[in-house]
Amino acid sequence: MLGVLVWSVQTKLACELLSAAREIDQEVFALAINDDAQAESLAQKGAQVFRLNNQSLEIANTASIAHAISQVVNQLNPEYILLSSNRRGKELAGRLAQIINAGCLSDVRALVSSDGQIECVRNALGGATIAHQVIKTQQKLIAISANCYEVPSDQGGGQVQDISVKVEDSKLRLLSTQGKPSEGVDISSAEVVVAVGQGLENEELLETVNKIANQIGGIVGCTKPIATDRKWLGEERIIGLSGATCKPNVALLLGTSGQVQFSVGIRDADTIVAVDKDDQANVFTLADYYLVADLNDFLPKLSTSL
Amino acid sequence: MDFDLTKEQSLIQKTAKEYAQTALAPRFDEWEEAHNVPLEIFSELGDLGLMGLPFPEQYGGSDAGFDGYVLAVEQICMANNAVGSAIIAHNLGMAIINAFGNEEQKMKFLPPAGRGEQVLSFAFTEPGTGSDPKQITCTAKKEGDYYILNGTKRFISNAQYPGTLGIVARDVDSDELGTFIVEKFCEGYSISERWEKIALNAQGLYDIYLKDCKVSTSDVLGNIGEGFFHLEAGIGYGKMGIACSAMAVAQQAYDAALEYAQQKLHRGKPITKFQAVQLLIAEMAEKIEACRLVLYKSAMIGNNSIKNPHLFAKYAALSKNFVSQNAVDVTRLAMELVASYGLMKDYKIERLYREAIVFPQVEGVPHMQQVILANYILAGI
């Protein structure tokens, strides 16, 4: 039992999984399901790709995808299976783990090799702690969060071969799919993040915030209440436990809380600059630099200075 | 001896806290400015069973015991002490009907109060007296099946809401005090302009004018001659409520001061490293701990208030005085800790300081509570 099998429905995340797989010193196999373009991309990254094309296999059907991958696992017999820890990946992970009798961890942010074991690094206790955990079963299933590993550069040398599985009758039917009303922002891969929280009292100031973000090449993100309660910004901009985890070079935090639910999503930034009118604001404990200022005055000033 | 809450007690506390923090706390300033808490808030509280906590379910209560009442009211006061004060006066109104009303009166007056459609209270104080039965001048004159009430009542809570009011008046025929259940805004009932207070203005306080106000003899509570007894029995609810209000103020002042101390730096060091600050924290914590023990013990005694009214009255006086005076002390210590910030309207302690001062003053001043306490002790209770 050797090797690492990677799969994600999203090509970018599948590529990141190839990088993660390198932490494990074993042969890497990539799986592409009903996606020739993905198979091609993965091959360009040098991966040995197995292409599974079967039109009765529906991505929406977690049960049948799990059973299909389990058959691939049986054929290739890898020690590790890496999935992406996005929503589909997480839901799939538990079901697949159950079929192949594997221990499973999701929301894993890093793989660390230690004493010949692979430790999975992930948040625990609502983000208050970071746990290092080891899977003890023969086959191990790990779902890895987005943007924790780089997409590897093209190196060629990969090859694509077909693989097939049996698909059983389905108890689930896909009725419709519609794209989320998304602005197509990917806050998690932004180099510069400008995050707003409830300390921003005036919705009109968002315009200034957007302008500042443009001026410094950043993307606007927010704490959960700004998107879900005030509905000022889309949910894809939420940073933290219920949203994206970001690793920008610079994060500018404007009136955000310092609560762990938010901070887990931004604490990996290289530099954090925080602005809040409360000179005792909790968020200052996560900042490298902080400025006490009223956002109503500060934002126009900053925008003008830029 | 067990100092942990039961699951039911902690869930009641949680329900009160969740509702109060989401629905009452954010609107504090708005209602202070309006000098009113909207009536629909009381029906929301009623839906959650928070308007008649200690009373039997068949009379619209929640059967949550006096302990449930104290735990919930403390949480409501933590979020919005003006709403808390209104609920306390309301429960005093319900308590007297529950204790002394006949079955028909209880079924008539209590269920809408428990649902929060009506907000009750009790009227004893007059311009000439706070609690001296001899000086009550409101009169009740029996005419056939009715009593005709005349006079003025002072500083009456919840006078602006629909519901009933237990009014103590002097029966002119017997020269004795009785309690008359008056439907507010009936013919002959009117209220003054509201009083402006040092704090908690959202809880309206009014004078009441009674001019040939007709009350059916079936709405007389208990017997003529029991008016002062009703006050004595019911006031325990009011006093325990005030103790909850004061507890909430002390806790909030302590929390705010502690949070400040943990964040404030002096020459690069947190001020909590200085012993002068540590002493303030310790002194506040000691007082809070002692207050809560007294309050909760008294609450458990309140569960048996019907069997043992004197013991309850004793502990209500003790709690009210001890907690309200300590709340003033804790708030002053918190003020000392945060220095000038304590004076600023943008910071909570300024408001808490004004609120704290309210509680020793109402439902009987400190010395009065101590005399009552001493008399119970000397009587062997």
Next chain:
Amino acid sequence: MKCIVALKQIPDLQQLRIRNREPVLNDIPYTLGAIDKNALELGVQLKEELDWEVVVISAGNEELEDTIKEALAGGADNSFLLIDNQIDQMDSAEIASLLAEMIRRSEDIGLAIFGEGSGDNYTGQVGSRVAEILGWPQAGYATSVSVDGSTAKVTRALDDCIEEVELDLPAVIIVSAGLNTPRIPSVMQILKAGKLPKEIITLDDLSLVSSANQIETVSNLAPIAERKQIKIGSVDELLNCLESAGVERR
């Protein structure tokens, strides 16, 4: 028909303290996770609409009977509990097999609803594992559920799309945080919760062979904050900070 809502008792994380980077879990009271309350609320809403019965199932230590009162106060009709102090040491796979067995013992089930993950460990696999053991279809990240005869229509919010699927009943539904606002239980409901019907079993009542833990936790520590926390005084200084951190003006 019955709607099963599977819940987990977890330490109340709002009361969690960190001492020397170690989480201090002693003496923290147990509560239900926030997402579990969303799952329960969904179950209670379906019950109100379909006249179903809501049964909460849970496995936990001896505190569970008390903890679950919160769910009963929140609108469940009765509870089926597995109480055993060994549960605390079990991992997701074992818990899943226990819950699946408990569900098997119940009859006439339409849906089994799970929260996406528990607040304490967030492994997020129990619902999927149970669905597999039972051979039921599943739909995760459900935002709305409607039942029509022997099928359920579920709208799911995925990473990049909204999907509508139809599942044959019985089925597993998994919800994530924020799909609804759980009701605040009334005092009357709280006081009646302890009197609602319950069935309590122990591990001995389930003939399952316990397996070794699949996961070993090597360490679990609070992260070290290594931020400089330098106070700056002006917008210009802030601009300098941004620039030295690599921000370019556009």
